[in-house]
Amino acid sequence: MKLEMPPFQQATVLVVGDVMLDRYWHGRASRISPEAPVPVVKVNGNDDRPGGAANVALNIAALGAAATLAGITGQDEAGDELARRLTAAGVLCHFQASASAPTITKLRVTSQHQQLLRVDFEEPFADADVASLQQQAIDAMTTSQVLILSDYGKGSLGQPQLLIQAARERAIPVVVDPKGHDFIKYRGATVMTPNLSEFEAVVGPCRTEEELINKGQTLREKLDLDALLITRGEHGMTLIQAARPVLHLPAQAREVFDVTGAGDTVVSVLASALAAGETMETGMALANLAAGLVVAKLGTAAISGPELRRAIQLQEGTGRGVMSAEQLAAVIEDARAHGEKIVFTNGCFDIIHAGHVGYLEDARKQGDRLIVAINDDASVRRLKGSGRPINPVERRMAVLAGLSAVDWVVSFAEDTPETLLQLLRPDVLVKGGDYSVDTVVGGEFVASYGGDVRVLAFLDNCSTSAIVEKMRES
Incomplete structure (x- = not known):
């Protein structure tokens, strides 16, 4: 059963x-x-x-x-x-x-x-x-x-x-x-x-x-x-x-x-x-x-309750993968009850490439559990233009959930993940690319309750936009 x-x-x-x-x-x-x-x-x-x-x-x-x-x-x-x-x-x-x-x-x-x-x-x-x-x-x-x-x-x-x-x-x-x-x-x-x-x-x-x-x-x-x-x-x-x-x-x-x-x-x-x-x-x-x-x-x-819920998740194989924001809030409660540090990152992740994989592996090392929050399709169009995303949100979430470094994947409809951050309150907020700590969206909120904000580098010569342009040229 x-x-x-x-x-x-x-x-x-x-x-x-x-x-x-x-x-x-x-x-x-x-x-x-x-x-x-x-x-x-x-x-x-x-x-x-x-x-x-x-x-x-x-x-x-x-x-x-x-x-x-x-x-x-x-x-x-x-x-x-x-x-x-x-x-x-x-x-x-x-x-x-x-x-x-x-x-x-x-x-x-x-x-x-x-x-x-x-x-x-x-x-x-x-x-x-x-x-x-x-x-x-x-x-x-x-x-x-x-x-x-x-x-x-x-x-x-x-x-x-x-x-x-x-x-x-x-x-x-x-x-x-x-x-x-x-x-x-x-x-x-x-x-x-x-x-x-x-x-x-x-x-x-x-x-x-x-x-x-x-x-x-x-x-x-x-x-x-x-x-x-x-x-x-x-x-x-x-x-x-x-x-x-x-x-x-x-x-x-x-x-x-x-x-x-x-x-x-x-x-x-x-x-x-x-x-x-x-x-x-x-x-x-x-x-x-x-x-x-x-x-x-x-x-x-x-x-x-958190101990029993964790045991149910392990038995049913539902401890990882794609979740709603409400489901994610519950499993984070369980993870914290077991002393685990929660890491959060976000992005469009339209075409998953080697840069993403390396970055997510580094992000996972910042704690015990990694949440990847991704923009839904409408949000990506607002940020990247009418030709994006190349892959719809369901496919992007499925690919991310299949990566060993990723524990949970969740989508959000706003342009920024600030609402999710307020709900989940991660221990570490990670962002990749040319950012400084003080320019990371949501960083000020995470720091306000004692969380850490960290910036990690992507692999060189890896860019979703560059891949899309190359595809269009061909």
Whole structure:
């Protein structure tokens, strides 16, 4: 299937579940304790990250969708830190502050990117806290398109049926990331996303693909689910639906560094895609792609919109070539998110010759990505006369896009590219020929925000106008 970036900015997703704070203490372990045969870690850094259902909400916000989170925290510093980090990321938090239980906190001690120890802080929640959370969640459904139940078995979702029925009465799809062996409590959800171990713990071992599919269909029917998405680690994902072919996608990860939070990424991308109007199959494919990105990161992590869009472009082969100004603005955002320097040049490029090729190769060396903006046909006629261009804009763009030095090609209708420059704000503006830096069109604007303006030379004895005159003489 062909993937495109969904309009996540139009999606609103409500997450309800077990929120927690993931704490990391980092340091060197260079000796063994004299008190016991354990490593001594000299802590030189720490990091706090939202975990559990909070990480799901963080992933949704990172994609550009609107995330609302309902969960239970303690009346403590960890709860305050969790709320602060989520709010800063754009997540709307509805937390029930428990007077009897702390914020669930997982402390991990690491050295040289290896986890040495994990310490958990948690206590059971009071029934009154769970009841208050459920009412907060039902109230929040009025502004939500999709509901996620993120169950980590900590007690926040002791009675998920109340939430599932409330959502279905409001025609809100329910995506469940399950926990434990009692899947019947999720009956009536839209889609459930167990990993293979969780699935087999309920249905028994699956020795063959046929057995997995048959048991999956049986479970889907028993639970009255629209779909069952089984995540299978290095074996990819399998989507089982009613009256539709089973869909299997291979894993996308090239390097697995840490699987922490991969399930959160899957459920957040799937739900956000559904909220943005995508099909279940497309949501699965996007979630599979995002999961391949997140397992290459250390610890609990979120996949951003630019990261996912870049991955889609690479997979679909749309990372380079001819683009509209709006498309180009989006891919530049992604490039900048990856720390790439953007170079911009412009011209008519009517007949591509050796001078152009050499110049564009030099221009590309000024940064990481090269944009070539060309005058459209009407603009060329105004600048060069009625006999030009020799080649129409579509052909000129196709030739330029085929050059290895060029990343993106865009056309403009004005006589100068100043409107494009204001939209794209490149890091480097390059011009070739007999110019000085202070006479380059748009140079003053680029310099105003700290960009560089550079002039490069064309190869000697190469001129489009000279080539055209020679053609006319012959």
